[in-house]
Amino acid sequence: MASLKRSLDSDPFAANISSKVYVRSTKRGKVQKIVREVYLRQDIPCSSKLCQSCLRSAPTDAAGRSTPFVLSEAPAGTSVYQQGHYLVPDTNAFLTAMDLFEQSAAFYDVVVLQVVLEELRNRSLPLYNRLINLTKSEDKRFYVFFNEFRLETHVARQEGESVNDRNDRAVRKAVAWYAQHLARTGAEKVPAVVMLTNDRDNLRKAKLEDIPACSLADYVRQLKDGDKLLDMIPETQDQDVVKERRPGDLLYPEYFSMSKMMTGVKGGLLHQGTFNVSPYNYLEGSIRVPAFPKALLILGRENINRAIDGDLVVVEVLPKDQWKEPSTQVIEEDAITKNENPDAGENEALVSERERKALQEEVRRTHGKTTEGHAQPTAKVVGVIKRNWRQYVGHIDQSSVSQSAQQGRKQDTVFVIPMDRKIPKIRLRTRQVAELVGKRILVTIDAWDRGSRHPSGHFVRSLGELETKAAETEALLLEYDVQYRPFPKTVLDCLPKEGHDWKVPQSLDDPGWRDREDLRGLLICSIDPIGCQDIDDALHSRPLPNGNVEVGVHIADVSHFVRPNNAMDNEASIRGTTVYLVDKRIDMLPMLLGTDLCSLKPHVERYAFSVIWEMSPDADVVNVRFTKSVIKSREAFSYEQAQLRVDDGSQQDDLTKSIRALLGLSKKLKQKRLDAGALSLSSPEVKVQMESETSDPIDVKTKELLDTMSLVEEFMLLANTSVARKIHEAFPQTAILRRHGAPPKTNFDELADQLRVKRGLDLSVESSRALADSLDACVDPSEPFFNTLVRIMATRCMMAAEYFCSGTQAYPEFRHYGLASEIYTHFTSPIRRYADLAAHRQLAAAIGYETVDPSVRSRGRLEAVCKNINVRHRNAQLAGRASIAYYVGQALRGKATEEDGFVMKIFSNGFVVLVPRFGIESLIRLRDLAEPEPQAEFDAETYTLETSGSRAVKVELFQKVRVHVTDQKDETTGKRGVKMELVKVC
Amino acid sequence: MPLDTSAYNLALLRVDGRRWNELRRVHAQIRTQAAADGSSYLEMGHTKVMCVVTGPSEPGPRRGGAGAGGGGGSGGKDAEVAVSIVIAGFSSVDRKRHGKGDKRTLELQSTVSNALSASLHTHLFPHSQINISLHVLSQDGSLLAALINAATLACVDAGIPMTDYVAACTAGSTSTYAANDEAADPLLDLNHQEEQELPGLTVATLGNSDRVAVLVCESRVQVGRLEGMLAVGVDGCKQMREILDRVVREKGQRMIQEGTVERGVGLNDMDVD
Known part of the structure; x- marks a missing residue:
């Protein structure tokens, strides 16, 4: 019997093989022991441009290319390491101060060790991704050194050694190796290799082993202008002495x-x-x-x-x-x-005196209840x-700043009040109080330990003076995580080389014409808001000999220009949507495409993706087909122009007639939709009028509703629904669709109760149809706005619509509640929404125009895309609203008016008033009513607040009130907003 | 937990420290069980299999048509290559029982059987059966390739006439199908983690030629990348053949030195020194 046993010495590879053993637990709580092979090698380069020997043995990929070396031959020095230095941070340095590494004043030539990268990935995926991005940026010169695979720097865990100690040792060993290795290059000025760590034990050991090392704070102090950077080091890290706390x-x-x-x-x-x-x-x-x-x-x-x-x-x-x-x-x-x-x-009680008072009141009120x-x-x-911590925009609470801090550069602790009211105050230690007061600043939260009332954070950067347009806009974009940086070069490289001179090719044999229908002869026009530059859609209609009507919706063929998986596509999928602010638009696609090559501008030929129906005069769809096409729009109307043209009886040209025909059909379509139970919801929408030259806001107008708007809307809904059916048929598992879940009944409990108590109205929510009908019935003959008010409040009880991948839901769940449609998707705005672009690709594949790109079929990827665009979509909406709110505040600046308002919500110590004219709502507190604060009796059963004492008023829900509107800077958020004062109850 | 396969582009290193064109360490032995007609033990990284060959012999009584393998019926004029694979419950991270009728195992069996039938001179042994029993002791990717290699070695040990070695290995690609990265590098010899995350195929060639005996691809990959993967795979098979050949020669040499066998006819061309 031969023995299988063999001695390791006989194996020539034994020295180069190691293994990595670790234990992981699965989601189900099972513990697994994983053993991985590790092949140790000597051809992992140091990547310093000083080193020749590594260059010779540099690895190549399959195509024979090797990666260029990263670390500079003449790195920057500090006051201590004047000969220049490379940095080797440990995991904690990245965990606590990633912002430091990302800023551009210092921190170049950094060696990121594999052990650090792995640890970082386990601790925080977002930070890992940020670090990976840094390694890709060419000017930062970050190099990932795979120390665990290099024979000389591989470290095996010793018995009794903790994982952390072993990792620290690996870092020290790599640093030592680097220093030795560089010394051998024979360069004149050999850069020092400096380990960055905040771990005191690690620092001590490094000192023993004679390895250059310093803490983050010490290092930053060595830099020129280091003071400013010091603030970016989280405070927990630079408190050398952790205060001993008693449990109490x-x-x-x-x-x-x-x-x-x-x-x-x-x-x-x-x-x-x-x-x-x-x-x-x-x-x-x-x-x-x-x-x-x-x-x-x-x-x-x-x-x-x-x-x-x-x-x-x-x-x-x-x-x-x-x-x-x-x-x-x-x-x-x-x-x-x-x-x-x-x-x-430290010495405070958790619940402060005043909080306690507020609580007592609460208790009294609850006890006073009979039910x-x-x-x-x-x-x-x-x-x-x-944790879902991100970077927060805020400003320093003026009252938390001590006098001495205003002058010196002593480190001081102040409070930052985030713009988002839901985020608590953040404690910040900074040396630049004097400079930062009155500025919009970006901060992050580092920790919130048990002993501190408020979370502590550190300063990232300043955006500029409060209330300046630039700072506020940037703050807004940061707050809603909108990607607003200019498009990188890799993205711009994906654009057609002809630039603005690009034209639809003349010859019909050009590959661009393949499978495209020539629709240039049709009378197509577009109808959009005034000043719209990115024209996504255009329409046409013409009578057919059999008495039916042909209707076409033509959508910009963005997928022709944005090929799947190139840099532009990736950028667009990250941005997800174009964001519209009052004075600014943050595009999803570069300008050249959005406003020129894709945009269906009048009088020029453009590629389009067309949906063409044959419709009976009763607006029933007889059949539908989809095709790529070339169109030439005859006119780009604004809603108002189109409306005027339709209303003007003297206009009898074919184009106007076709718009009239479309209008007729759209009204029938709308009626059908409403019959099916589509909801007409409402939100207070306003438009800010700007002075054309300075773009300062001058007035606020509520938006008007025109027939032509609903014309466009109806056909877009129809196109979306038709496309949704088609792509779902072709890709039952992977079609990108949009759904709107039915809201849980409990969402409406409060509103239904309020309507019943206050107005004796019944809100039934069994189906969207029932809800639509009962909303229609909510009218107050004396107050036409009442119906809108109820619709606004009902809208807030709804769920948000969302994109999803058809395989993730059962068919009945596809339903779009608000539109009362079985299936729905977004197809009509590919210039400004990524979902539409994806739908375009799927439709093109469904009609056999092109082969299916894998990214359009991989379900996991599509799910990730859906998840991202859902978030982006919501953020874009919020950012848009916040921008309007800011400009409304600015428009009202210095003006005072009296307006009608309605009570929307009532509290025991205040109430919320909505002013339809400005589309704003604001809280009026009891203490705003009169000085001293009047006594109040709140009846939650009947939603009534009755005050007595210094001022006697009785406020009820849904009541019309007259308010005095002025502008006021909100101390909490630093935003200029409106302040309302109650004039009288109507 | 270590990094995943997406880190390849950072330094052209794979999850275990190999380059794109490197095999894992292969260790193989033949004649591990003296009592068997032929036997072998093979490790490719942490994938460990052993193989025992019995036959060619008269086929035993048929067991209810439990067809383990193909290669022509035992009643025919060619010998039947019957393969049975047992995957040990302890071979993967989670202890798992593999039943007899496991579809994956059946497929592995028929693939191995077909692969060896292509090289073995089965026509010399009509009405007989060659039984190949494979035992998987540990799994870490490239299982099929390891099974084919081990079976080849055991057949050599059993002295069954064959055209040449059937050497197998796997090839993959550095980025996933969905990522659709044009510049993805091909990879040689996937381990378990890579097999899970990346597209891959198993290829086996006949001896030194480029003749492909087995090609199995169960993952989705762009056609454009297939050529590169296949080229790397075939190249890997050649390296693998060298390794197998060395094992056989070393063993033969030792056996001659120990006097277990006599230097016979036809061994003259073999380098024995």
């Missing part, structure tokens, strides 16, 4: 351990969900969990336990005696914690699964 000092309860939370969630005792803060009360949050139909309430600082809006948290339901009603009070953070001292923090049924289940946060 801890303000917040400790989080459960991860395993305890997991077991709890699995057992159904704990619940996991995303934490949302109420926009009216910063001490009240809610969380939707799969186990219950309604959201759980989370009340008070202690129960919220350091969760921040958007975090993925685990909660525990509180005992029934702690269940409460959602607060009917408005609590704003700034009003209550106004006088806090940012330096304090008990109102109490809602409450919960407390016991742990955070995943």
Whole structure:
């Protein structure tokens, strides 16, 4: 019997083989031990341009190309390392101060070790991605050195050594190797290789081993102009002495351990969900969990336990005696914690005196209730699964700045008030208080430990003076995560070389004409808002001999120019949508395409993707076909022009007649849709008028509704629905569609109750049809706006529509609730929405125009795209609204008017008024009514607030009021907004 | 947890530190079981298989048509190559029981059987059966390739006449199908992680020629990349043949030195020193 045993010495590879053993746990909680081979080698280059020997053995890819070396031959020096230096940061340096590495003043020639990269990836994927992006940027000169695969720098874990210690040792070894290796190059000035770490133990060991190392703070101090950068180092890191705390000092309860939370969630005792803060009360949050139909309430600082809006948290339901009603009070953070001292923090009680007072009131009110049924289940946060922290825009709270800090450059602690009201104040340590006061600044949150009332963060950069247009616009874009940087060169390289001179080829044999229909002879026109440059769609109609009508919708053929998977496509899929601000547009595609080559401009030939129906005079679709085409638009109308033309009886040319025919059909289409139960919802929309030269806002107008708008809308809806059917038929698993879920009935509970109590009206929500009908019935003969008001409030109870990949949902779930359509997608605006572009590609494949690109078929990828564009779409909407709100504020600046308003929401200490003329809503608090604050009696049953004492008024829900509108700078958010004062109740 | 395969482009290094055109360490032994007609043990990285060949012999009583393999019926004029594969429960990370009728195993069996039938001179042994039993002890990617290689070695050991070695290995590509990266490098010899994340194929060639005996591709990949992958795979097969050949020669040499066998006719051209 031969033995299988063999001695390792006989194996020539033995020295070069190692293995990596680690343990991982799966999602189901199973523990797996993984063993991986590791091949050690000596041809991993140091990538320094000084080194010749590495250059000779540099690896090549399959095509024989090698990667150019990255690290500069003459790197920058510091006051200590004057000969120049390469940096080798450890994982913590990246974890805590990625912003530092990203800024452009310093931090060049950085060696990123594999061990660091791996650790970073495990700790934070977003940071890992940011670092990968840095390594790709050419001017930052970041090089990833695979130390674990290089024979000389590979480190095996010793017995009893912790993983962290082993990794630290690996970093030190790599640094030492680099220094030795560079010394051998024989260069005149050999750069120092400096390890960056904040770990004191690691620093000490490095000192023993004679390896140059320093902490982040020390390093930054060596730099020229380092003071400014010091602020970007998170404060927890530069506190050398961690203050010993007695247990009593801890303000917040400790989080459960991860395993305890997991077991709890699995057992159904704990619940996991995303934490949302109420926009009216910063001490009240809610969380939707799969186990219950309604959201759980989370009340008070202690129960919220350091969760921040958007975090993925685990909660525990509180005992029934702690269940409460959602607060009917408005609590704003700034009003209550106004006088806090940012330096304090330690010796304070968790619940401040004033917060406690607010709580007492709450209790009194709850006890005063006779009915008990109102109490809602409450919960407390016991742990955070995943933080959703990002960078926040805010400004420094003036009142938290001490006098001395205004002058010197001493490090000082101040509060930053984020623009987003749902985010708590952030404690910031900075040396540049004097410069930063009155500026919009970008900060990040680093940590929130149990001993600190507020999270602590660090400064990233300043955007500029408060209330300047540039700073506010940038703040807005950052806040909604809109990609607003100019398109990089790689993207611009994907554009047609002819630039603006590009034309539809003359010869019909050109490949561009393949399978395209020549529709240049048709009377096509486009109808858009005034000043629209990116014209996505155009229409035509003509009578057919059999009495039917041919209707065509022609959409810009963007997919002809944006090929799948090139740089431009990737950029567009990241941007997801064009964002429209009042004075600015952030394009999804480069200008050349959006406003010229793709745009269906009048009088020029353009490629288009056409949907052509044959319709009966009753607007029934007889048949539909899809084709790529070439069109020549005859005219680009604005809605107003088109309306005038249609209304003007003297215009009898063919183009006008065809628009009239379209208008007739569109009205029938709309009626059909409404009969099927489509909702007509409402949101207060206004338009800011700008002075044409200075682009300063001068007036605010509510948007008008014209017939021609609904004309365009109806045909676009029809085109979208037709396309949705077609692509779903062709790609049952991967079609990109859009759905709008039916809202849960409970969403309407409050509104239905309010309508019943206040107006005796009944809101039925069984189906979209029933809802549409009952909304139609909500009329107040004396107040025409009442119906709109109810529609606005109903809209807020709806779910958001979303893009999805058809394979992820069952067919009945495809339904678009608002449009009452079985299936729907977005097809008609490919210039400004990525979903439409994807639909174009799928449709082109469905009609056999081109082969299917893999990216259009891979379901995983499409799901990721859908997820991204859903977020982008929502952010774009929010950014657009915020931009309008800002300009409304600016337009009202210095003006004071009296307007009609309506009470939309009522609290025990204030109420919200909507002013339709400006499309704004604002809170009027009791203390705004009169000085001193009047006494108030709030009746939650009848939604009535009656004040007495210094001023006696009775305010009810839905009531019309007269308010005095002025502008006011909001101290909390630093935004200019409107301030309303109650003049009288009508 | 280590990095995934997307890190390749950072330094042209794969997840285990290899370059695109490198095989894993291959270790092989033949005649591991003296009692068997032919036997072998083969490791490709952490994929470990062993093989025992019995036959050619008279076919035993048919067991209810449990057709393990093909290569012509035992009643025919060619010998039947019957392959049975047992995948040990402990061979992968999660302990898993592989039943007899497991579809994947059946497919592996018939692939191995067809591959060897192409090289073995089965026509010399009519009405007989060659039984190849393969045992998988540990899995870390390229399983089919390892099975074919081990079976070839065992058949050599059993002394069954064959045209040449059937050497197999896998090839892949550095980026996924969906990423559609034109510049993706081909990869040689995928390990388990790469097999999970990247497109790949298994190829086996006959001896030193470019004749492909087996080509299995179960993942989606662009046609444009296939050529490169195949070229790298065929090249890998040649390297693999060299390794197998060396194992056989070394063993033969030792056996002659130990006097187990006599230097016979036809061994003259073999370099024995």
